[in-house]
Amino acid sequence: xxxxxxxxxxxxxxxxxxxxxxxxxxxxxxxxxxxxxxxxxxxxxxxxxxxxxxxxxxxxxxxxxxxxxxxxxxxxxxxxxxxxxxxxxxxxxxxxxxxxxxxxxxxxxxxxxxxxxxxxxxxxxxxxxxxxxxxxxxxxxxxxxxxxxxxxxxxxxxxxxxxxxxxxxxxxxxxxxxxxxxxxxxxxxxxxxxxxxxxxxxxxxxxxxxxxxxxxxxxxxxxxxxxxxxxxxxxxxxxxxxxxxxxxxxxxxxxxxxxxxxxxxxxxxxxxxxxxxxxxxxxxxxxxxxxxxxxxxxxxxxxxxxxxxxxxxxxxxxxxxxxxxxxxxxxxxxxxxxxxxxxxxxxxxxxxxxxxxxxxxxxxxxxxxxxxxxxxxxxxxxxxxxxxxxxxxxxxxxxxxxx
Numbered sequence: 597x598x599x600x601x602x603x604x605x606x607x608x609x610x611x612x613x614x615x616x617x618x619x620x621x622x623x624x625x626x627x628x629x630x631x632x633x634x635x636x637x638x639x640x641x642x643x644x645x646x647x648x649x650x651x652x653x654x655x656x657x658x659x660x661x662x663x664x665x666x667x668x669x670x671x672x673x674x675x676x677x678x679x680x681x682x683x684x685x686x687x688x689x690x691x692x693x694x695x696x697x698x699x700x701x702x703x704x705x706x707x708x709x710x711x712x713x714x715x716x717x718x719x720x721x722x723x724x725x726x727x728x729x730x731x732x733x734x735x736x737x738x739x740x741x742x743x744x745x746x747x748x749x750x751x752x753x754x755x756x757x758x759x760x761x762x763x764x765x766x767x768x769x770x771x772x773x774x775x776x777x778x779x780x781x782x783x784x785x786x787x788x789x790x791x792x793x794x795x796x797x798x799x800x801x802x803x804x805x806x807x808x809x810x811x812x813x814x815x816x817x818x819x820x821x822x823x824x825x826x827x828x829x830x831x832x833x834x835x836x837x838x839x840x841x842x843x844x845x846x847x848x849x850x851x852x853x854x855x856x857x858x859x860x861x862x863x864x865x866x867x868x869x870x871x872x873x874x875x876x877x878x879x880x881x882x883x884x885x886x887x888x889x890x891x892x893x894x895x896x897x898x899x900x901x902x903x904x905x906x907x908x909x910x911x912x913x914x915x916x917x918x919x920x921x922x923x924x925x926x927x928x929x930x931x932x933x934x935x936x937x938x939x940x941x942x943x944x945x946x947x948x949x950x951x952x953x954x955x956x957x958x959x960x961x962x963x964x965x966x967x968x969x970x971x972x973x974x975x976x977x978x979x980x981x982x983x984x985x986x987x988x989x990x991x992x993x994x995x996x997x998x999x
Contacts, residue, residue, distance in 0.1 A: 599612040601653050603677045606630075608658055612647040616660055618675050631675055638664040653679055700966065701984075701992035704738035706730050708887065710985040712752045712795075715976045719778065720983060721760065722991050723750040729762060729909040730991075731778040734978050738993060742778040746770065747785075754844060756802035759783075759822070763793040769807055771822045784822035794837065799846040804828075804866040806852040811836045814854050816864060816871045829871040835857040838885045838945060840931045840974035848909025853896060857885040861896060863910050877907055879915035886943070888931040890974075892957075897934060899941065904925035904960065923952065923960050935977035938963070942984070944971045949984055968992075 599610040605622040615634030617628045635646040653659070655678060658670040669808040704710075708727025714718050719741065720732045724962040728745040732738050748767025753760060760780060762770040768791075771784035779860075786793075791809040798805035798819070808814045817827040835858030845851040850867035856876070860883045863874040879900070887899045903920040922928075930941030930950065939952040939960065947968045953961040970989025975982055982994040 599650050601670055601679055601965055602850050603679045603940065605686070606675055606677075608651055608653060608672075608676065610651045610660070612649070613645055615645060616648050616651060616670070618658075618672065633660075633670055635660065635662045635668060636665065638662075653677060659803055666674065669996045698969070698989075698992070701994055702736075702738050703989075704730075704732050704740075704991040704992065704993075706740075706743075709987045710970075710973075710989075710991045711750070711987070712840070712973045713976055713985045713991060714753055714755055715978050715983060716755050718978070720976070720978070720991065720993075721755055723753045723762065725749050725751070729753065729760070729772075729780065732991060734983075734993060738991065742780065744772070744780040754796045754798040754805070756798050756800050759798075759802055761796050761798045761805055761819075763796045763807060765792045765794070769793050769796060769805065769825070769901075771819060771825065784819070784825055784913040786817055786825040786827070795840070795842050797842040797844050797852060799844065799852075804852065804871055806842055806854065806864060808837045808842060814842075814862075814912060816852070816866070829864065829873065831862065831864075831873055833862065833876070833916065834860050836885065837881070837927075840942070841888060843889060843891055843896070847896060848893060848894065851909050853889065855883075855887075855889045857883055857887075859883070860915070861889055861898065861907070863912070865910075874910060875912050877912050877915055881916055881967075882917065886929045888974075890932040890934055891938060892934045892954075896930055897939075899928050899930065902929065904928055906957070921958060921960065923962065926950075926962060928952075931974045933975045933977070935980065938977065938980065938982075940975040940977075942972045942975050944973060947971055948983070951973060951982065953993050 601608045607619045607621050609617045618631035620630045637643050638646045646665045648660050649663045650661040653676045656673045658672045658676050660668045703720035706724040706727040709725035711723045713722045718734050722730045731741040746764045752763040758774050760772040768787040772780040773783050793809050796807040805817045813832045817825045818828045833856045835856035841855040852864040854862045861877045865872045865874050889898050896903045930943040933940045937955050939954045941950045950965040951963040970986030973985040975984050985991040
């Protein structure tokens with residue numbers, strides 16, 4: 597909650613427990629802190645100052661919102677003045693046709709933002725935001741087979757057998773039957789009041805679905821009766837979900853896995869009648885939002901602090917004590933996906949995807965990297981070709997490379 601408010605020659609900054617700061621920015625190259633204040637303790641038994649969660653500027657005063665103890669009016673004569681909004685206009689987005697000219701890829705433009713994709717046979721199921729759910733035939737061209745309008749913004753998909761599960765933001769978790777010509781029929785929906793479902797994992801046999809809502813909570817739903825899904829486990833840990841942090845597959849025939857960016861991989865045992873949170877794989881060095889996990893063979897592949905590590909299902913040993921694999925001259929970062937022979941690392945904020953040969957897992961070799969116009973989500977593979985959901989740039993399929 598590092599809020600900044602600029603008015604005149606001063607910038608007022610909220611820095612949680614450290615309080616609020618007034619910075620003179622008359623000379624932008626030499627900013628100077630000219631005032632500082634902290635809020636009173638949150639309780640008599642705790643001397644820690646109440647964190648400043650937000651600020652607003654008035655004439656000669658700063659309004660500071662304490663997270664636990666309320667609103668404060670802080671005198672600041674000569675330092676605080678009301679913020680005058682600047683004239684602005686909405687950014688102009690390029691037309692889809694302007695985004696589709698990358699010669700390295702076949703491009704499919706759904707008319708929305710391609711948030712994620714999953715591959716079943718020769719079909720890519722794409723979560724296309726406001727454009728709904730698209731089933732796309734993969735081949736020498738990318739052709740739509742079916743299009744289904746979701747009830748909310750479609751963020752992520754999972755397919756298990758003849759059912760498709762869609763994270764539809766404020767419309768909850770939708771359950772569809774996949775019929776002839778890949779037409780979808782809704783057979784159930786789990787609606788969460790005031791909660792937005794962002795991602796879902798529901799591997800075969802498809803009874804339990806792990807999904808995350810908001811920024812820091814997961815739940816598991818029992819979908820045995822798809823018309824009446826039931827929430828059977830709730831969990832919240834240290835860390836946020838920045839996207840693509842649930843493993844789509846089942847590990848060891850029993851574990852669903854969520855990657856918490858501070859707490860690390862969490863193991864949820866779904867082998868019984870009721871899911872059980874078993875624990876996390878700890879690391880004293882902490883995890884990062886730039887990293888992630890995926891399935892490779894029967895192990896969990898972990899990208900952390902520039903290195904690669906492999907975990908057995910349910911492994912809760914200290915990660916810093918386990919063997920780590922490095923690539924000379926490269927720092928491994930990003931959401932990982934693998935087909936067993938290739939490893940793709942996707943970094944949405946950097947608009948970049950890197951590809952490595954991991955046929956010899958102990959000695960990964962860089963293959964190629966792509967700088968993209970869009971913001972890539974976790975990649976998939978089809979016939980050794982890379983499939984990338986890239987937001988407004990569309991769904992990209994790597995053109996067949998010559999041996």
